[in-house]
Amino acid sequence: xxxxxxxxxxxxxxxHGGAGHNDADDGFSDLHPAYSTLQAMAESNRCLYCYDAPxxxxxxxxxxxxxxxxxxxxxxxxxAAKTILSANIMGGTCARACPTEVLCEEACxxxxxxxxxxxxxxxxxxxxxxxxxxxxxxxxxxxxxTGKTIxxxxxxxxxxxxxxxxxxxxxxxxxxxxxPKPGGLNEYGLAAYKMTNDFAQREVEFLMGIGGIEIExxxxxxxxxxxxxxxxxxxxxxxxxxLGSTNDLGLKGEDFPGVDDAITFIEKLRQTEPKSDMPVGxxxxxxxxxxxxIDAAVQxxxxxxxxxxxxxxxxxxxxSATEFEQDLAKTNGxxxxxxxxxxxIKANGKLFGMEFEKTxxxxxxxxxxxxxxxxxxxxxxxxxxxxxxxxxxxAGMEIxxxxxxxxxxxxxxxxxxxxxxxxxxxxxxxxxQSVEDGKQAAIAIDxxxxxx
Amino acid sequence: xxxxxxKIAGIDSLNPFWLASAPPTDKKYNVVRAFEAGWGGVVWxxxxxxxxxxxxxxxxxxxxxxxxxxxxxxxxxxxxxxPLATNLQEIRECRVEYPDHVIIGSMMAPxxxxxxxxxxxxxxxxGVHGLELNLGCPHGMCERGMGSAIGQVPEMVEQVTRWVKxxxxxxxxxxxxPNITNILWSAEAALKGGADAVSLINTVNSIVSVDIDNMxxxxxxxxxxxxxxxxxxxxxxxxxxxxAEIARTPETRDLEISGIGGITTWKDAVEFMALGSxxxxxxxAAMIYGFRVxxxxxxxxxxxxxxxxxxxxxxFTRAAVPQVSDWNELNMNFDTKAVxxxxxxxxxxxxxxxxxxxxxxxxxxxNKPEGGRLFEVVDEECVGCNLCYHICPVPDCITMEPxxxxxxPMTWPEHPLNPMRMAAE
Numbered sequence: 001x002x003x004x005x006x007x008x009x010x011x012x013x014x015x016h017g018g019a020g021h022n023d024a025d026d027g028f029s030d031l032h033p034a035y036s037t038l039q040a041m042a043e044s045n046r047c048l049y050c051y052d053a054p055x056x057x058x059x060x061x062x063x064x065x066x067x068x069x070x071x072x073x074x075x076x077x078x079x080a081a082k083t084i085l086s087a088n089i090m091g092g093t094c095a096r097a098c099p100t101e102v103l104c105e106e107a108c109x110x111x112x113x114x115x116x117x118x119x120x121x122x123x124x125x126x127x128x129x130x131x132x133x134x135x136x137x138x139x140x141x142x143x144x145x146t147g148k149t150i151x152x153x154x155x156x157x158x159x160x161x162x163x164x165x166x167x168x169x170x171x172x173x174x175x176x177x178x179x180p181k182p183g184g185l186n187e188y189g190l191a192a193y194k195m196t197n198d199f200a201q202r203e204v205e206f207l208m209g210i211g212g213i214e215i216e217x218x219x220x221x222x223x224x225x226x227x228x229x230x231x232x233x234x235x236x237x238x239x240x241x242x243l244g245s246t247n248d249l250g251l252k253g254e255d256f257p258g259v260d261d262a263i264t265f266i267e268k269l270r271q272t273e274p275k276s277d278m279p280v281g282x283x284x285x286x287x288x289x290x291x292x293x294i295d296a297a298v299q300x301x302x303x304x305x306x307x308x309x310x311x312x313x314x315x316x317x318x319x320s321a322t323e324f325e326q327d328l329a330k331t332n333g334x335x336x337x338x339x340x341x342x343x344x345i346k347a348n349g350k351l352f353g354m355e356f357e358k359t360x361x362x363x364x365x366x367x368x369x370x371x372x373x374x375x376x377x378x379x380x381x382x383x384x385x386x387x388x389x390x391x392x393x394x395a396g397m398e399i400x401x402x403x404x405x406x407x408x409x410x411x412x413x414x415x416x417x418x419x420x421x422x423x424x425x426x427x428x429x430x431x432x433q434s435v436e437d438g439k440q441a442a443i444a445i446d447x448x449x450x451x452x
Numbered sequence: 453x454x455x456x457x458x459k460i461a462g463i464d465s466l467n468p469f470w471l472a473s474a475p476p477t478d479k480k481y482n483v484v485r486a487f488e489a490g491w492g493g494v495v496w497x498x499x500x501x502x503x504x505x506x507x508x509x510x511x512x513x514x515x516x517x518x519x520x521x522x523x524x525x526x527x528x529x530x531x532x533x534x535p536l537a538t539n540l541q542e543i544r545e546c547r548v549e550y551p552d553h554v555i556i557g558s559m560m561a562p563x564x565x566x567x568x569x570x571x572x573x574x575x576x577x578x579g580v581h582g583l584e585l586n587l588g589c590p591h592g593m594c595e596r597g598m599g600s601a602i603g604q605v606p607e608m609v610e611q612v613t614r615w616v617k618x619x620x621x622x623x624x625x626x627x628x629x630p631n632i633t634n635i636l637w638s639a640e641a642a643l644k645g646g647a648d649a650v651s652l653i654n655t656v657n658s659i660v661s662v663d664i665d666n667m668x669x670x671x672x673x674x675x676x677x678x679x680x681x682x683x684x685x686x687x688x689x690x691x692x693x694x695x696a697e698i699a700r701t702p703e704t705r706d707l708e709i710s711g712i713g714g715i716t717t718w719k720d721a722v723e724f725m726a727l728g729s730x731x732x733x734x735x736x737a738a739m740i741y742g743f744r745v746x747x748x749x750x751x752x753x754x755x756x757x758x759x760x761x762x763x764x765x766x767x768f769t770r771a772a773v774p775q776v777s778d779w780n781e782l783n784m785n786f787d788t789k790a791v792x793x794x795x796x797x798x799x800x801x802x803x804x805x806x807x808x809x810x811x812x813x814x815x816x817x818x819n820k821p822e823g824g825r826l827f828e829v830v831d832e833e834c835v836g837c838n839l840c841y842h843i844c845p846v847p848d849c850i851t852m853e854p855x856x857x858x859x860x861p862m863t864w865p866e867h868p869l870n871p872m873r874m875a876a877e
Contacts, residue, residue: 041519041520042519045519048800049802050799050801050802051800051805052801052805053800073518109799112798112799113845113846
């Protein structure tokens with residue numbers, strides 16, 4: 001089948017991968033190329049239009065997947081897009097960045113029937129792209145104005161999703177964003193080959209089409225604005241600041257030039273054009289086992305690093321990166337070493353490598369070092385060992401377990417202040433979960449304002 | 453490999469697969485390719501009296517499924533638009549070059565005795581094995597008093613058949629139109645006129661789709677459209693019923709039948725033959741995929757015959773006819789229930805929602821403690837309608853299992869709830 005063959009080529013990474021890529025391709029073109037109409041037709045017809053479908057249950061935003069796929073198959077892609085966007089206004093980003101293989105596509109009954117899920121992500125992208133490519137009025141209408149104004153802190157997926165839904169419900173919204181551009185991790189954090197053609201910015205522009213949303217840039221919480229003022233000035237506040245800080249290795253030399261956070265590396269890469277202007281080491285070590293680690297390793301390789309070694313302290317099955325992401329690293333030529341932890345950064349005026357100690361589980365299942373060590377040479381080290389909340393900006397709200405505490409209606413311990421996205425503990429720290437948080441928080445804020 | 457040779461209207465054929473009279477049999481070039489591909493015979497595209505007709509540009513409309521597979525085509529093309537002499541010369545050449553393959557001459561003329569007889573004799577002289585009378589075209593030709601304009605009047609069907617039978621001494625097939633109220637009237641008329649066989653069905657009168665941007669029925673000819681003849685797999689069920697009616701009705705069952713109507717696969721062909729066709733004609737499948745489809749028609753039928761132990765096609769021809777009954781002859785005490793095999797179930801939920809919304813609320817959906825969903829049939833509610841069995845995407849997941857009978861068979865005329873029966877008592 002044409003569709004599957006096309007996807008397999010892209011999944012193998014062979015058409016994009018490192019040294020193998022052709023001159024016209026800088027290694028950062030679409031990881032999964034957009035569907036043609038023929039591919040969309042063939043794939044949409046694989047959907048069985050399940051009743052009470054498992055894929056819907058598996059989607060954090062509960063997109064009515066069988067309905068939107070049926071609309072594609074009947075030649076109604078714009079209707080399909082509205083079905084998607086009514087549940088998830090960032091359906092375009094989620095179609096590109098969601099780990100569908102552990103969400104909707106994992107639940108697809110076609111896995112049972114024939115071991116190959118319907119490619120829901122690609123179909124979703126086809127529909128949303130189709131709508132966004134047309135110069136149509138914004139597909140959603142605002143309810144009559146309520147006269148209330150909501151302050152949203154952070155123009156990432158959670159904040160923008162909250163803003164859009166709140167605007168739909170008739171409220172006005174002012175968004176405060178610390179960075180000079182909107183989109184949050186969509187703009188600064190996702191791998192470049194997942195968000196080609198400036199999609200994050202185009203999506204924000206589309207979302208703003210609802211009206212009633214203003215964004216103020218370079219306004220950081222705790223620096224340019226503070227919670228008390230926002231509370232005083234606005235009818236409600238939504239905090240979607242994400243995770244502003246990163247974990248440290250706790251090793252000497254961590255501030256040495258060449259040792260960076262993977263997310264900083266990705267952020268710089270995302271803002272560099274052409275990508276070939278982005279400096280990268282010859283031998284790169286990436287520490288970590290999540291999708292950010294994979295994103296950093298693969299992109300370092302595609303930038304031309306000769307050797308990229310990803311080191312993770314446990315086994316492949318413990319990695320939070322999905323199987324697809326792990327395979328992507330391997331097919332891009334990343335060397336993956338399991339069961340080892342960094343013990344020393346090696347430098348003699350210049351960074352030259354890292355020493356690792358092998359690890360294992362002891363009798364109690366605790367991760368321990370074996371005492372056996374090995375060195376890996378490197379002139380660049382990227383740390384992807386997790387992000388954490390930047391607590392000093394969040395005075396007035398209770399924090400527990402590194403996350404802002406919220407009740408079931410997304411309200412923090414500060415009355416009238418709601419929160420969502422990676423800075424709260426909801427589901428996984430995924431774009432799609434943040435969008436859901438923002439949407440649900442807006443609905444909760446609406447109820448809060450009506451009862452006030 | 454089973455012997456697929458057959459005989460219809462006294463004509464021996466290498467296999468039961470002929471190409472129907474249509475664009476694929478318009479000229480020698482196509483017919484040679486068809487014979488080379490393995491078709492047993494062709495019915496040459498319908499010949500008329502010179503001057504030839506003139507065809508319009510834009511001729512076919514289509515009924516697609518959502519995956520753009522063609523379920524049916526309709527056409528507004530007329531009969532052969534080439535001079536009669538050209539066609540007859542090419543027929544002669546094909547007869548010489550392919551002596552073992554069957555060529556039937558299809559013909560059409562206005563309702564005049566001389567016209568039919570002269571044309572029939574000219575075509576017969578070209579060496580064709582038989583003639584097929586086109587009394588079916590539902591578009592264009594009927595507006596000129598031909599095609600279905602004749603086929604819809606049983607007296608004319610009989611008359612035309614008789615004229616041609618009187619004029620030639622080769623077998624005559626009368627081709628019937630489905631655009632009538634009762635196929636038996638046409639079939640009986642053909643029989644009375646002396647037809648050696650009937651061919652059916654011709655195309656079904658239709659508008660296949662509308663160009664909703666320009667609000668014109670398709671196919672569009674310079675801003676206008678007209679009704680055309682519908683063919684392809686979509687018409688197969690209509691054709692099967694008409695074939696079966698002729699084969700099972702005492703007044704018409706002696707007619708031999710050349711079955712036509714959406715035959716696409718070897719299984720379709722077997723079904724047509726089981727219901728009364730002595731051989732079959734195919735057109736749309738070849739138009740969609742090319743003449744090579746005959747390979748699977750031959751191979752599939754042959755494999756099936758080997759599996760079933762049939763050594764000749766006559767052994768299964770009409771084998772299903774005795775089982776075609778009137779509704780009144782069905783056993784009201786028969787009961788069958790859907791059985792869902794949970795091992796094959798992929799949990800799509802389609803059986804549940806179909807039964808819940810549109811049938812008898814006989815399939816429950818419950819969450820399994822270990823995750824996933826369980827679909828179960830409520831026997832007391834299941835009427836054995838087959839809906840779930842048909843819509844289930846997994847073969848053999850839902851089966852229909854007959855309930856062991858606890859009562860003797862009983863037909864509706866015998867049924868205690870039949871008011872007519874009660875009135876008779």
